Amino acid sequence: MDNLRKLDLNLLLTLNALLIERNVTRAAARLHLSQPSVSVQLGKLRVAFEDPLLLPGPRGMLPTARALALLAPLQAVLAQLEQVLLPVAAFDPAQAQVEWKLAAADAAEYAILLPMLPALRAQAPLSRMAVHEAVPARMAQQLENGQIDLGFVAQEEAPAGLRHRPLFREHYVLAGRHDHPLLQSPPSLDQFCALEFIVVSTNGGGYRTAVDTTLEQLGRQRKVVLSVPHFLIVPHLLAASDMVAMLPSRLLKNALGGLRTWEPPVSIPDYDMAMVWHERMHLDPAHRWLREQIAARL
Structure with a gap:
């Protein structure tokens, strides 16, 4: 040298x-x-x-x-x-034997990956994909060292220094079983606070969300009776009980037929879902193709 x-x-x-x-x-x-x-x-x-x-x-x-x-x-x-x-060769999805590594919470898997997977399998039949659990605190390091290629997080949780692209705006709705005795009409604030809630705590064991912070500012409190680490089990729990939950609306787009939703009587901020990636993958033809496929189907 x-x-x-x-x-x-x-x-x-x-x-x-x-x-x-x-x-x-x-x-x-x-x-x-x-x-x-x-x-x-x-x-x-x-x-x-x-x-x-x-x-x-x-x-x-x-x-x-x-x-x-x-x-x-x-x-x-x-x-x-x-x-x-030589210039980088164009990406040919039909012939590419490529593996993509993604990180997403289960609600993002449902809202983002489920709609695009049929087209992905049809257009890139030799590819394969591994989905890892999304941990925002570790995502920047995982993207930097190549453990994952693409992550999905709320825009406000996107690690600094990464490329990102907003995908859609999401909002929470109140969900419960269709014949819930206390949810036959939009609930008042008093009725809302009297319901028994399931919350999703991705870090495990938490009983508080932004809903509780908003209620406390109004001098109110709700009843949280169950904390689970994943979103996708919640619709099944709601259908089999009188519990309710605040859930992302896209999660319920194709949910169980026995559920109904209402706008809550408190204002919960919407959030933007984004995909994030490291600068080192920004110009990679295969990575760029995958990003475009995802964005095109949301």
Whole structure:
């Protein structure tokens, strides 16, 4: 590597042209340079290789033994450099054997991945996908070290320094079973606080959400009787009990038929769901294709 640092790699192109043409004038024409420029570069090459490389001869220039030994490896190296510098090939999903690693909470899996998977399987049949649990506190590190390629989080939880793209705005609705005795009409605030709630605590064991903070600002409190770590079990629990829950509306788009929803009597802020990725993957053709497929189906 020290030798490479000392040498202008453009000189290797000049050496290759000189060894092929064995004539400074023709080498200059091949390189689209002036003859004096090529002569100067030949002088630099002689110093770098500590060898005359090309000597005057009766019909042009004669390569030295060192120059002849350099010709084959030099042309191999230049060919490899050409490959390195070629434009990135277009992504062909039909032929790509690629693995994508995503991180999403189960509600995001339902709202984002479920709609796009049929098209993904049809267009990229040789691909495969692994979905990891989304942990916003670890997402930046996971994206940086390649453990995951793409993450899905609420916009406000997106780690700083990452690329991101909003996908949709989500809001919470009050959900319960269709024949719930206390949910036959939109509940008042008093009725809302008297209901028995399930909350989703992705970190495990929590009983508070933004709903409780909003109620406390009004001097009110609700009854939270169950905390679960995942969203997708909640519709089943609601259908089999008198418990209720505040759930993302998209989660209930194709939920059990025995549920009904109401707008809550308190104002709960909406949130933007976003996908996030590291700068290192931003220009990758396969990654860009996947991002476009996801965004197109929401």
